[in-house]
Amino acid sequence: xxxxxxxxxxxxxxxxxxxxxxxxxxxxxxxxxxxxxxxxxxxxxxxxxxxxxxxxxxxxxxxxxxxxxxxxxxxxxxxxxxxxxxxxxxxxxxxxxxxxxxxxxxxxxxxxxxxxxxxxxxxxxxxxxxxxxxxxxxxxx
Amino acid sequence: xxxxxxxxxxxxxxxxxxxxxxxxxxxxxxxxxxxxxxxxxxxxxxxxxxxxxxxxxxxxxxxxxxxxxxxxxxxxxxxxxxxxxxxxxxxxxxxxxxxxxxxxxxxxxxxxxxxxxxxxxxxxxxxxxxxxxxxxxxxxxxxxxxxxxxxxxxxxxxxxxxxxxxxxxxxxxxxxxxxxxxxxxxxxxxxxxxxxxxxxxxxxxxxxxxxxxxxxxxxxxxxxxxxxxxxxxxxxxxxxxxxxxxxxxxxxxxxxxxxxxxxxxxxxxxxxxxxxxxxxxxxxxxxxxxxxxxxxxxxxxxxxxxxxxxxxxxxxxxxxxxxxxxxxxxxxxxxxxxxxxxxxxxxxxxxxxxxxxxxxxxxxxxxxxxxxxxxxxxxxxxxxxxxxxxxxxxxxxxxxxxxxxxxxxxxxxxxxxxxxxxxxxxxxxxx
Numbered sequence: 001x002x003x004x005x006x007x008x009x010x011x012x013x014x015x016x017x018x019x020x021x022x023x024x025x026x027x028x029x030x031x032x033x034x035x036x037x038x039x040x041x042x043x044x045x046x047x048x049x050x051x052x053x054x055x056x057x058x059x060x061x062x063x064x065x066x067x068x069x070x071x072x073x074x075x076x077x078x079x080x081x082x083x084x085x086x087x088x089x090x091x092x093x094x095x096x097x098x099x100x101x102x103x104x105x106x107x108x109x110x111x112x113x114x115x116x117x118x119x120x121x122x123x124x125x126x127x128x129x130x131x132x133x134x135x136x137x138x139x140x141x
Numbered sequence: 142x143x144x145x146x147x148x149x150x151x152x153x154x155x156x157x158x159x160x161x162x163x164x165x166x167x168x169x170x171x172x173x174x175x176x177x178x179x180x181x182x183x184x185x186x187x188x189x190x191x192x193x194x195x196x197x198x199x200x201x202x203x204x205x206x207x208x209x210x211x212x213x214x215x216x217x218x219x220x221x222x223x224x225x226x227x228x229x230x231x232x233x234x235x236x237x238x239x240x241x242x243x244x245x246x247x248x249x250x251x252x253x254x255x256x257x258x259x260x261x262x263x264x265x266x267x268x269x270x271x272x273x274x275x276x277x278x279x280x281x282x283x284x285x286x287x288x289x290x291x292x293x294x295x296x297x298x299x300x301x302x303x304x305x306x307x308x309x310x311x312x313x314x315x316x317x318x319x320x321x322x323x324x325x326x327x328x329x330x331x332x333x334x335x336x337x338x339x340x341x342x343x344x345x346x347x348x349x350x351x352x353x354x355x356x357x358x359x360x361x362x363x364x365x366x367x368x369x370x371x372x373x374x375x376x377x378x379x380x381x382x383x384x385x386x387x388x389x390x391x392x393x394x395x396x397x398x399x400x401x402x403x404x405x406x407x408x409x410x411x412x413x414x415x416x417x418x419x420x421x422x423x424x425x426x427x428x429x430x431x432x433x434x435x436x437x438x439x440x441x442x443x444x445x446x447x448x449x450x451x452x453x454x455x456x457x458x459x460x461x462x463x464x465x466x467x468x469x470x471x472x473x474x475x476x477x478x479x480x481x482x483x484x485x486x487x488x489x490x491x492x493x494x495x496x497x498x499x500x501x502x503x504x505x506x507x508x509x510x511x512x513x514x515x516x517x518x519x520x521x522x523x524x525x526x527x528x529x530x531x532x533x534x535x536x537x538x539x540x541x542x543x544x545x546x547x548x549x550x551x552x553x554x555x556x557x558x559x560x561x562x563x564x565x566x567x568x569x570x571x572x
Contacts, residue, residue, distance in 0.1 A: 004505040007512075024420060031294070032536075033504045034496040041295035041423070048424035069501055105426075114425075140501075 005033075005067040011054040016104065019055045022063050023048045026074075033067060039138050042118040043072055046136055049111045050076045056101045058132070071120070072138045082128035090116070090124075147345040149203045149338035149358075150188045154178055156200035161524035163192035163201060168412045169291050169494075173537070174527035184494035187287035188342040189412055189437040190446040203338035203447055206357040208364060211246060214330025214356065216322075218314045219247040220307055221334040223254040223384070223392035224442040225361055226462055227455030229372060235389070235462060239381040241371035242334075245364065249318055253333070254384030256310030257391040258471045261400035263303045263483040268402060268431065276407070276422060276430035277301050279397055284339035284437035285415055286348050286489065293419050294491030299433075302349060302485040306391065307333045307340060311354035312481045330356040334364060336445030339437065349485030360447040385472040386463040393456045394441030398434045400471060405431035410444070412437040497536070511535045519550045 007029065009022035026047050030040055047063075054061045054076060061078030083089045090112050097107030116122040119136035126132040157178040164172050164179065171185035172192065179200070181192075192201040211217040219242040226235050239250045260281070268277060278299040280286055289296050311331040319326040333355045335341055341358040390396030398406035407430055409418050415435040421427055438444035443459060444452035497511075498504040511532075518531040526547040528534035537543035546552050 004502065005508055020420075020424065023424060027420075027423065029508065031292070031495055032497050033501060033508060034493060034499065037295040037297065037491060044295065044423045045425040048426070067505060 004069070005029075005065070007065045009051075009063045009065075011051055011058075011061055011063055013055065013058055013060040015055055019052055020048060023051050026063075026065050029065065030067075030072065035072065035140070039072065039140060043074065043138050046115045046118040046138075047074055049115050050074060050134055050136070052106060053111050053134075054078055056097055056106055061131070069140070071140055074119075074134075074136045074138075076132075076134040078131045078133075080129060080131045082130055083124075083126040083132055084128050086124055086126055146183050146186075147342060148181070148183060148186050148188055149205065149341035149345075150181065150186060150190060150193060151202050151204055152179055152181055153200050153202055156198045158198055158200075159527075160197070161529075162195045162197060164524050164527070164529045166191045166195050167529065168288060168416060170529050170533050172529070173542075174524070182494070184492070185291060187284050187291060188339045189284035189288070190338045191412060191437075193338070193446045203341060203360065205335065205338075205341055205360040205363060205447070206332070208245070208359055208367075210357050210359075211330060211332055215328040216249075216318065216324060216330065217247045218249045218251055218311075218318060218329060218331045219243075219245075219334060220251055220253050220256075220310050220314065220331055220355065222307070222336050222340075222361070222442060223252070223257065223389045223396075223459070224336045224445060224448060224455065225334050226389065227392055227443045227458040228361060228365060228448060228450045229369065230454070230458065232372075232458065232462065234377055234379065235382040235384075236377045236379050237372050237375055238368070240375035240378050241368050242364075243381075244371045244375055245367055247332075249314065250381060251310055251314035251317075251331075252382070252384040252388070253306050253310045254388035254391060255472065256306035256308070256313070256388075257397070257400065258385050258388035258473050259309050259313070259477050259481075259483065260303055260306045261387065261391075261397070261471050262473045262478060263309075264301050264401045264432075266478075267301050267303065273301075274299050276427055276433040278422075279401075279432070279434045280349070280485075281305055281391070281397055281434070282339065282436050282442075283343035283348060284337070284412065285435040287339070287492070288412065288415065288437070289419065290348075290489065290492040291494055292416070293423060294493075296419060296422060297489050297491060299422065300489055302489075303483060304350065304485060305340075305343065306388075307344075308347075308350075308354050309481060309483060311356075313477065315354065316481075332356060333358045334361060335359065336361050336442050336448045337438065338447065349487055349489050350482075351487065361445075362447050362449055365449045383472060385470055386466045387469050387471055389459065390463050392441065392459045393443050394436050395434070396441065396459075398432060399469070401434075402432040405429075406434060407432070408434040408436070408441075410436045410441050411439045497540070507539050510539045514538055514545070517551070518548060521550070525549045 058078035066073040387400035394410035395408040440452035443455035515535040
């Protein structure tokens, strides 16, 4: 089914002052569309994690929201640095967050596992020096 | 036809000048200025009373019951909110207020703070269940519960299903009075002395149960003058005050947390602050927090718009009054926990007033139109069009309740184009 709604949110690396704004707008959009509470909650959790990942770990990127009658999709696409070992990155408790990020309460190593747990479908592609793309979909039915 | 919702918060049309004060402050974007005066969108209003506080012309009012309404009942019980105690300076004891209420025509006084004691215990019972999503959210402030229904429907499962202190107080007061004097419970009227319109609405439209045990709500402001004059002459009867310091502490922000879960809780006051924290709960950032207490009013219930005293003054008065117990302890008889319906009987449902359309496809089409129009708007959020922000204006236009030319900036541009067309036309016709 064709995508009926697309919204793009540029996310800057290290921009903690605006971190979470894209998630807030996405949540508002989904509530206005009347997306049910259960899906909404899972999208909220995954969306915030992925947005913060862009801020903390990437060199910047874009968060995209797609909605069609079957599902909500979130795509996070960054311009590097890329993840050398995806399997390790997906392990609970593993984190490469900076001390700065840790003092803000991040870096528990639950980001990617949490995203995977909340999404209906989860895909991660990464190439060192090129960037990482995470695609998550949330089934509406 | 949808049933018209009851709201305590009302507008007195003739006093409204159509300014933007309330428009900009409403947390659920429930106000529009149309035809030179404000209108409240019933489905969205959560009766928090922010508009009453900010209106310079006193055009926003709270509908409460007059003191005279107690005469409908043969027996009358006053249920004073704990915040009432903070309205008087240098009170020697809470008993003065309780005795004063009796002199005003009530047969009995039952402290809502006692209800708070019982409710605190009931919430503690619920917190023992590890399956409840954390943080567990307080159900005490009806404006916050309704805010969650409208803006955070995905957090409804976090709200603890315990009834409000005023409900519990009314149930106990009625039962005990009926037994003590051998009278028919239906002849007893329980009247809440309320600091806010949200509670008044909660009596008419209870959340999570069908019928309120409270028969009416009288505002603190309504009785303030009369009660003040009673304080001096009232002989102090210390047996009247039974609630614990913890129960009375519910009057101010942080009091409930202290009574329920002092080790791991967060108390937030002011509705905008609550919204910020609820966003974080939604993002799962506070999953290690046990209990969240949100109060729509600054300072908690002492900051309610129907109080007389400044909330900071009232807060410190409450602090002075809650130093009676050496060890903080809830005053709850074991029997109360099983005898009364302390828990809600129904589910709290989401309020879909923010939804653009019931049909997802149609909602998405509308969303697209809103985006397109929003990008044409100046983004000043000036409110001159009568909608609180440029975004809500775009929504209103797409929903058919406003027209593009309601935006004075778009209108100005349009006039400029038209003026130019007139000049061009004049030039061409002259030749």
